[in-house]
Amino acid sequence: MGLLKKLFGGATEKKEEKVLPWIELNNVSQLQDIEKKSKSKVQVIFKHSTRCGVSRMVINQFVASYNLTEEFIDLYYLDLLNYREVSDKIAEKFQVWHESPQLLVIKNAVVVAHASHGQINAVDLKRFVDSSRVMG
Secondary structure (H helix, E strand, O other): OHHHHHHHOOOOOOOOOOOOOEEEOOOOOHHHHHHHHOOOOEEEEEEEOOOOHHHHHHHHHHHHHOOOOOOOEEEEEEEOOOOHHHHHHHHHHHOOOOOOOEEEEEEOOEEEEEEEHHHHHHOOHHHHOOOOOOOO
């Protein structure tokens, strides 16, 4: 059907792109802030390789299914290709082997969950948030 529309024209549907409240993680010093903030609010780090097809697919699925707000979680995005030293420091500081793509959930200064590749989208972030504050 897409080919026919291209050949003969037709209404073009503009798909609204979902934008998450990403905080760019690009400095090792931010890890101390993440650790401190995790004592009062869940912190999530998404490590993404911009040249990897699997990583691109996983982050697209993550974005599509994400359903929390900044009120509940701080969501950090780490571009692994540009900030590999930050990723290495994350592995050291939080004692989690580096993988890509990778999701880390940090609460009370420790990693309470982590996943990589296809398992990332199986992580239910709502279960780490104060359940009395989250509806649905």
